[in-house]
Amino acid sequence: MSEGSGRNSDKEFANFINIALGSSNEAENQLILAKDLDYIEENDYQNLLSGLTTLKKKLATLWNRLNGN
Template structure:
């Protein structure tokens, strides 16, 4: 479970980085969309880890809050890229 969560969170950053290197806003937006998918996967894994008591409530809340902020920023960026 821990390695799955780490991979999901890492995938968010990997896709943002790969998208930055693309030649167009459309391509970048596609990678942001993939990063959003990875963030949804990470969110689901966090919920499962909490439900299975692999992480405590405090750590869960902290991670969930950070992930929620990140997702909002990704959605905002995706919307801006799609407008261009």
């Protein structure tokens, strides 16, 4: 995120937000895999997923605002 914060335009910053959203989707897939392979407990999975979902909603809201939606 710090890379995008120094950019000159909302459009450029929105692109970095979009990349962060993609990365958060990848993180969610890895989280699901960790749970399925019993690397993490269900309670930890739920807590992490909740935080990740909150982050994704905030990123999506910011992206929408930067794009005039």
